[in-house]
Amino acid sequence: MTRAAGGATLPRATTSNRSHTMILLVVDMQAKKFSTASHAWLLENVAREVRDAKAAGWGVVFLEYTRGVGKGGVDLAHRTHDSLTQIVADYGHAITVHKEHDDGSAEVLHAADDWWNDAGAEHIRAGIRVVGVNTEACVAGTVNGLASSAPDVEITVVGDACNGQQEAYDGSPAPNNAGQDRIVTEGRRVRVLQVA
Numbered sequence: 208m209t210r211a212a213g214g215a216t217l218p219r220a221t222t223s224n225r226s227h228t229m230i231l232l233v234v235d236m237q238a239k240k241f242s243t244a245s246h247a248w249l250l251e252n253v254a255r256e257v258r259d260a261k262a263a264g265w266g267v268v269f270l271e272y273t274r275g276v277g278k279g280g281v282d283l284a285h286r287t288h289d290s291l292t293q294i295v296a297d298y299g300h301a302i303t304v305h306k307e308h309d310d311g312s313a314e315v316l317h318a319a320d321d322w323w324n325d326a327g328a329e330h331i332r333a334g335i336r337v338v339g340v341n342t343e344a345c346v347a348g349t350v351n352g353l354a355s356s357a358p359d360v361e362i363t364v365v366g367d368a369c370n371g372q373q374e375a376y377d378g379s380p381a382p383n384n385a386g387q388d389r390i391v392t393e394g395r396r397v398r399v400l401q402v403a
Contacts, residue, residue, distance in 0.1 A: 229260075229263065229335075230315075230336070231259075231265050231266070231267045231335075231338070232268050232335050232339075233253060233256075233268065233291065234270050234337060234339030234340065234345050234346050235270065235345050236250075236269070236288050236338075236339050237271055237285050241341060244288065244340045246370060249340075249370050250288060250290060250291070252365075252367050252368040253339065254294060256336065256338050256365060257294045257295060261294060261295055261301075265336075267301035268301075268303075268304060268315055268318050268319065269291070269292065269302070269303040270303075270304055270315060271287060271303060271304070271305050271306070272305075272345060273285075273305045273306065287303065304318045309345045309347075310348035311345065312348075312351075312353040312357075333360075333361065334362065335353060335361075335362050336363045336365060337349070337350055337362060338365050338369055340369065340370045341370065341372045342370060343372070346364065346369055350362055350397060354391065354395040358395065362397045362398070364390060
């Protein structure tokens with residue numbers, strides 16, 4: 208797996224089938240930065256998505272929030288959970304990119320461009336599957352930014368692999384869908400898979 212600043216790109220795709228034009232986007236799963244990223248149920252569900260993406264040959268982008276952690280990016284204490292990055296440690300199609308705002312869509316699209324362009328398909332931007340925290344802030348901001356900047360991309364938000372942080376959150380060990388209403392789906396190629 209590659210760790211890089213915001214200007215990095217995913218390694219080039221090696222085949223032209225549709226599965227290789229898909230990307231899993233893991234948003235802000237940084238336990239030391241966001242308490243909502245520490246729940247066992249969430250880690251299990253996000254790990255499931257990372258394993259599935261790797262098995263399918265998708266690109267995997269770990270997006271990390273860096274504002275407030277000091278110059279030079281993310282320190283070791285504020286990185287994505289090791290339990291998630293270790294799944295793709297030996298996988299050549301994973302990268303970590305950094306953002307300083309809730310909306311990380313520009314960083315994601317930059318990282319993904321080579322991956323999509325080398326896939327060779329007419330529909331070079333098949334889709335992005337999104338998991339992570341916080342639903343009402345960084346997940347919603349990034350998804351809405353992606354939908355605006357890349358309207359040809361199909362975006363799926365996996366409800367049981369996301370968590371929100373709002374006053375209504377009671378700390379219970381179950382998915383919190385707070386903030387999913389901030390993800391704009393009407394008139395866009397965006398869908399939110401609800402928690403069963």
